[in-house]
Amino acid sequence: MPIEMMIRKLRSHSEIPDEDLGALRAIIAPVKNLAAEEPIVREGDLSTQCCVILSGFAYRSKVSENGKRQILSFHIAGDMPDLQGLAIKRMDHDLTTLSKAKVGYINHDLLEHTLKTRPALERALWRETLTDAALFRQWIVSLGTRSASGRMAYLIAELRHRLDAMGLVVNEQFDFPITQSKLADALGLSVVHVNRVLQAFRNQGILDFRRQVVTLRDLEKIVELGGFDSLEDDTNPT
Amino acid sequence: MPIEMMIRKLRSHSEIPDEDLGALRAIIAPVKNLAAEEPIVREGDLSTQCCVILSGFAYRSKVSENGKRQILSFHIAGDMPDLQGLAIKRMDHDLTTLSKAKVGYINHDLLEHTLKTRPALERALWRETLTDAALFRQWIVSLGTRSASGRMAYLIAELRHRLDAMGLVVNEQFDFPITQSKLADALGLSVVHVNRVLQAFRNQGILDFRRQVVTLRDLEKIVELGGFDSLEDDTNPT
């Protein structure tokens, strides 16, 4: 059951009583199947629920006054990309499916009611929004200090790491149904240049990105180019 | 009393019972006066307390494997820049004073104890970390979509907006004790180019940045160049 992906992720950084998890499971509304490129919430909306990605991909984005769109993050199974809406109702960015996706919804009122008697769960959700912020920080470092190929490598390394944690990397290969144009929006590059970087990677036997599938041919090199640091994963308290 | 700055900030986005605020005030440890460029916490440290900036400036930063330092954010009176440490103990970045600063400290254990019976306060703090994340997102947009001058303008506009909320802008003029080299680290630019942008702004009568003081000569132009949007400030719930 794909809801377990979210549970797994929460558990990876927080200790949560089983009954809290049970209570959480109980309020997840029936899954919805969304097509690719469907908006989940839009900038300016007031959230009344938050979602859980159960399969597929989603991304958060924001358009700047000059008309350019910046993709802020990609989300995979197990993620709750608009969890912050629970505490800050007005969305400051868009959330859209990247591919076909299964999504579960949790009504804010129900969730609040559940959290009222479950401090450990609330804290786990808080922590979830904080790891989110940590990813944003990494992203800032990437945009601010790395070259085009470094950014690309970082993106791939980070994504691989998260997908791997969900068991979605097989044989150093994973699905990533995205266009070069969207990659460009994420990396702050032009489409043309994204294409060039990708080709260079391909020619150098670093990675292959074809037909929505990424094949990592030299993971070490990617991690090195992107300066990716897996964050140790020991962010736990105690 | 400068602790009121923090209270004011919390109140600006959350409703908090007076007695919760009283409890919070009660556990803020005596203020410490720090010199410029003193580390408050470092990447890798395990937080046991969080701080409140009472006066002066601080910044968060991270060095990427290639040796470049990226400044993630600047913090001013009223900010709690390492609040996230309460839920995620291991720091993933540095926090340093930019100028001389007065800082108050709140012990994590005391804070946890206080929060245990004060859900509204806990939620306010959560929200505080989320507005932080929202600033990071804006920053990503800035780095990803704007030119050098756009980024600079955005930085100034955003800072002005936050300082103004704390009453620290007088006559469209405010202190900002920073070197061009650090500006470069924040904006992902080279020092030389920062200098050129600043001179261009000066010559065009947009702003003056001399001796640690920013004088805004054409705020509209700055906001326009930076595409700054004050966020409406109506992020409140209900």
Place this chain on the structure above:
DNA sequence: CGATATATTGACAGGAGTCAAAGAGGGTGG
């Protein structure tokens, strides 16, 4: 008042953007 940090300049290089056109792929409707 010298010493060190910061700001400023100028010359030059290069990474990444832009523009425009040509291929490829993948749907889909007949």
Place this chain on the structure above:
DNA sequence: CCACCCTCTTTGACTCCTGTCAATATATCG
């Protein structure tokens, strides 16, 4: 099952924004 269309990818030529290097001028501070 194939032709056609539309989107996405790829190329090439050229531009330009921003970085690098190196020297000089200005602050700042003990």
